[in-house]
Amino acid sequence: MIEVDEIDRKILRALVRDASKSSRSIGEELGLSQPAVWRRIKRLKDNGAIVGRRLRLDREKLGLGVMVFLGVKLAAKGRVSLEDFERAVTAIPEVVSVEHVLGLYDYRLKVVARDIPDFERVLRRRIMTLPGAGQVEANVLLSEEYRYGPL
Secondary structure, eight states: OOOHHHHHHHHHHHHOOOOOOOHHHHHHHHHHOEEEEEEHHHHHHHHHHHOOOOOOOGGGGGGGOOEEEEEEEEEEETOOOHHHHHHHHTOOOEEEEEOOOOOSSEEEEEEEEHHHHHHHHHIIIIIISSSEEEEEEEEEEOOOOOOOTOO
16 A cells, blocks of 8 residues: 555546546646656556556447446356356457456346347347356446546
């Protein structure tokens, strides 16, 4: 864990809102010089607080208007390995997130599709045929708001 002060938090909030912002524009926003902001961002990256860069896509404009969260419980019969299931599920292009969780289900998947019939096709032909796939529960995303976390 690294020390993060209020200025670091403000910089992180600015980057979470828009990761493409330059250190100059963040500095102007916060009343700091570009080199000061750049040094702080570099320190945060070097210490592992900032990892990679993410791009947020507009799914609807890309023709993927439906997002479904699936809870998947592995079938006990046949005892497929977690690695086999994970390898197979990550090969499905419509599955954008795979989380191994503790609770009622073994996995939580985030799946995108053009529409509900397209999702049904993905569910029946790809997900339900996965090695070890057992019980599945689907939750269709109705709306989404972005929160930037505890920073």
